[in-house]
Amino acid sequence: MKTLLFGRSECSTVVPRLGAYVDGQLHDSRRKRLEAHVGYCQSCAAKLQRLLTLRDHIRGSLAVSLPGEDAARFWGNVERKIQEAKAPPLWGMDRFRELFWFYPKLSWASAAVLGTTVLLFTADMVLRPSMPPPTSLAPMDAQPRTVIESVEGGPNSSVVLFSTPDQQLKIIWVLERERS
């Protein structure tokens, strides 16, 4: 009667917990409730029995042991791999992957930095005011002019005075003859 009245809702709670019960991972209160339910619910009792049988079959069927000769060579191969691993290429792909693998927080931090950079870059591109159109090149006559103000020649040297009136700049060239 109890099964008929409460069985359906109770069964739906009990069935997902049968695995944990078989594995001995249920807390006391839940375990006791489940045991009480299985005591009167034949359907759940049958499911529990099937689960126990399956567990025994799995344990009996899946366990394999390392074949003898492989067991004997095992340590030697591990040592060889240790030697290989100790001299990895600098910042090779594996090293990089290992770094993130051992430090998962680093992965999140890198992802956050990358995301922020992309966001800022995109925002900058979208929000930046449009640049004024480039001005045309200055005309040729706008370039600074150079005027030769004076040229004075002596027996051994010459002096040339240049000036650029636009920029208030004067240049003096002294050309001296080599004495032999």
Added chain:
Amino acid sequence: MGSRPERETTDDHELVLRTKLGDRSAFEILVSRYQDRAYNVAYQILRHHEDALDVAQEAFARAYVSIARFQGKAGFYTWLYRILVNLAIDQTRARGRQNPVPRDDPEREVALREMKADPAASLETKELRQQIVRAVACLPADQRAALTLREIDGLSYQEVARIMKCSIGTVMSRLYAARQKLQQLLGHDAKTQ
């Protein structure tokens, strides 16, 4: 290499400390202690002898190289299994071997031994074993890993969760799904035998 009593009595924590100090023979003891179990876990995930052997050895090598990072909050084998399971699942994914066909497997040796001992009874057992092996091979790699760690290694849900880097709830749901699928695949044979 350590003497026989040392191999059997020294606890993992001390061996890890000695390994950190550069004593490679201490690590060799750890390897000999867990190589069988490590191979078993790798084999259940990969279903291939050579690959499982390679992944198990690689996991030990990586554990040795990065032993300085092991803080000892969890057991050594939990840490080792985490490396191992990740490597094995990565390899399964990389090679797209979600539903492999078992080949050159050590299970054959077990079956042959039983066949010699009691030929009639072993036929039934062998058939059932093959069914179970085939059914387990059909499970996704993460369910296979959870099932192996729980059923073969007898680890708690908390340990399995730590190794697989997931919550206890996820472990429970993976085990539940795996068992449901196995029951479906095995049909009445496994239920009644």
